[in-house]
Amino acid sequence: MSGDTAGTVGAPAERRDAPPPRLWRNRDFMVFWVGEALSVYGTQITALALPLTAVLVFEVGPEQLGLLRFAQLVPFLGLALLFGVWVDRVRKRPVMLGANLSRLVLIGLVPLLYQFDLLTLPMLYALAFGVGVATVLFDVSWMSYVPILVKDRRSLLEANTKLNATLSSADVAGPGIAGALVSAVSAPFAMVANAFSYAVSVVSLLVIRAPEPPPPARETTRRLRTELAEGLRWVFGNRWLRAMGLVGCSCNFFLTMVQSLFLLYAVRERGLSAAAVGFVMGAAAVGGLLGAVIASTVVRRLSVGTAYRVSVSVIFLGPLLVPAAGGPQWLLMSLFVASFFLEYLGGSVSNVLIVSLRQAITPQHLMGRMTAAMRMLLYGGGALGGPVGGVLAGVVGLREALWVAGVLSALMLVPIVLSPVGRLRTMPTGPDDMPA
Incomplete structure (x- = not known):
């Protein structure tokens, strides 16, 4: 990786001085934001209810639970x-609509099959895999659709702050709601709420008015291998994207484990x-909501690079407290x-910062x-973390x-400190607004 110091160059001074347009008046973004917010609330319920279905209904061990997580992420x-x-x-x-319709059906099949005693563990793996496939398609599409x-592009930080704030609020409320639903109606039936949330998301996508321009025409025949390589x-040829990707891969590996x-x-x-597990995850998720609220301020006060180093380092230090926890139950849960x-x-x-940085420096045709x-x-990284953790625990x-x-x-703090992203001072305004 290059050791160049980083600043931002190339943007006209008058454009930097003029504030970007606020998104509160952008009707289509607001509609998208509301629909996405409801769907992530539902997703948080399934994030707890799906593995609890495996644990409580099928009494799986660590290897089988790791395999379930692998099925969700391997797509x-x-x-x-x-x-x-x-x-x-x-x-x-249209791609996003198809992906969410697919997730609606697949998640809805879990309680339906359970009701008629047709749900099996292999079938649960298959449904988890199908949901994972649809999630890949939706994630690739919405991150390209937001710009x-x-x-x-100067409004991307605000857009991702808003989207991340709703995700974080869902992290806060979702596990507690999921724990209560699982206790009240069983783990499989708790997922009905997620299926309903995807239905609402589909409606929100249908009412967006803004026309989406067609992708630029290519003068030559498109070859899959060529476009993949591009x-x-x-x-991997961009030192900022490469550094963020490799650190993120390691982060998801350890956190999923x-x-x-x-x-x-x-x-x-x-x-x-x-219910207690739901309380732990819901209470902890207040940190995500706090992070979403302060993300823009942190980036402005500390610089992009310092905010990246501090926020990512905090993530990697958290896992040490789980095995260290002990004592009476109040201390254990604390x-x-x-x-x-x-x-x-x-x-x-870090998510607000990293997603905004990736979107800002990437041309639309490569998004x-x-x-x-x-x-x-x-x-x-997350897909591998589940089964590796299961085998290790066994x-x-x-x-x-x-x-x-x-x-x-915790040892990942070394590459974080050495990352070139840590030397960026300000958020770039476009693909050409990066240091040489």
């Missing part, structure tokens, strides 16, 4: 790049109920909350492939595996 490894090429070729909104809705060269093991560890070795609070806080600030490559790295035990994950996670 990012195998399909993200292909979807990225396709999304760059077509309009994004179209926003238009002025996207990969852009991501810890979160997969934590559920079993908390329920089986620490005796926490589903340390569990503190661990995930740090992860949510750092993740919320889908850039997003796909980054999602492949990020969720590919060999050395749950708490010992959590200690290994926590220590290795």
Whole structure:
């Protein structure tokens, strides 16, 4: 990686001085934001209810639970790049509609099959995989669609702050709601709420008025291999994208490992109920909401690079508190909350910053492939973290595996400090507004 110091150059002074347009008056962005907010609330319910279905209905062990998480995330490894090429070729909104309709049906099948005693563990894996495929397609599309809705790239930080604030508020409310729903109606039936939220998201996408311009025409025949290579060269040839992608891959690997093991560890070795686990995750998610509120201020006060180093470092330190937690239940739960609070806080600030930076420095015609490559790295790390954690726990035990994950996670502070992203001073205003 280059050791060049970073600033931003090339943007006219008068454009920097003029404030970007506020998004409160952008009707189509606001409609999209509301629909996405409701869908992420539902997703947070399934994030707890789906693994609890495996734990409470099928009494799975750590290896099987890790495999369930792998089924959800492995589509990012195998399909993200292909979807990225396709999304760059077509309009994004119809793709997003199809993805959310698919998730509505697949999530809705879990309680339906359970009701008629047809749900099996292999079927649960298959449904989780299908939801993962649709999630890849939606994620690649919406991150490419936001710059179209926003238009002025200086407003991307505000857009991603708003989107991340609703995600963080869902992180706060979702686990508690999910825990209460699981206790009241069982884990499979709790997922009905998620299916309904996807239905609302579909309606919101249908009422967006802004026409989406067609992708630029190509004068030559499009070749899949050539377009894949072009996207990969852009991501891995850009030192900022490369650094963010590799650190993000490691982050998701360790966090998924810890979160997969934590559920079993908390329920089986620490005796926490589903409602107590939901309370821990909901209380900890306040950190994400706080991070979303302060993200823009942090970037302005500390500079882009310093905000990146501090926020990402906080994420990697959180996992150490899970195996270290002990004592009476109030102290145990307080340390569990503190661990995930740090992860949510750092993740919320860094997500706003990183997504805005990626969108700002990438040309629109490469947006889908850039997003796909980054999602492949990020969720590919998460996909591997689940089964690796499960195998490790099966060999050395749950708490010992959590200690290994926590220590290795903390060691990631070294590449974070050395990252070229840490030397950026301000948020760029476009692909040409980056240091040489």
